[in-house]
Amino acid sequence: MKTLRFIGMAIIAVIMSVNFTACSDDDEDETATNPLIGTWQEVDSPNYVIWTFKADGTGTEQEYYQGNWEDPYSFTYTYDSKTSILVINYGEHAGEDEIDSYDVTIDGSTMKTIDRDYGYETTWKKK
Numbered sequence: 863m864k865t866l867r868f869i870g871m872a873i874i875a876v877i878m879s880v881n882f883t884a885c886s887d888d889d890e891d892e893t894a895t896n897p898l899i900g901t902w903q904e905v906d907s908p909n910y911v912i913w914t915f916k917a918d919g920t921g922t923e924q925e926y927y928q929g930n931w932e933d934p935y936s937f938t939y940t941y942d943s944k945t946s947i948l949v950i951n952y953g954e955h956a957g958e959d960e961i962d963s964y965d966v967t968i969d970g971s972t973m974k975t976i977d978r979d980y981g982y983e984t985t986w987k988k989k
Contacts, residue, residue, distance in 0.1 A: 897968050898941050898948065902986040913986070915939065921950075941966070948975065
């Protein structure tokens with residue numbers, strides 16, 4: 863009887879360990895699926911912008927202009943890794959949502975964005 867109980871407990875222990883092991887890989891690393899997460903600084907300009915992207919789809923933009931920091935803007939964003947399109951929504955301004963859309967190319971710590979409306983190309987470095 864003790865042997866049967868021991869075998870039963872061993873089987874339950876094995877089942878429980880397999881169950882916990884199977885669940886451990888469910889959480890993906892956000893930066894693997896969203897390479898934007900982090901802080902990016904515009905390069906090649908004495909006046910520059912810094913974008914900070916958070917994993918929850920929010921971020922901030924702050925501009926360094928003529929030696930002074932401007933007030934930061936909060937935004938929400940979406941990034942489609944299949945199409946490499948970034949959409950930033952700064953919220954309502956003058957009665958309309960202010961939304962910018964970019965084609966994005968990331969190579970290591972360098973990002974290039976092309977404004978989908980005006981064609982402006984900007985190079986960024988991850989900080």
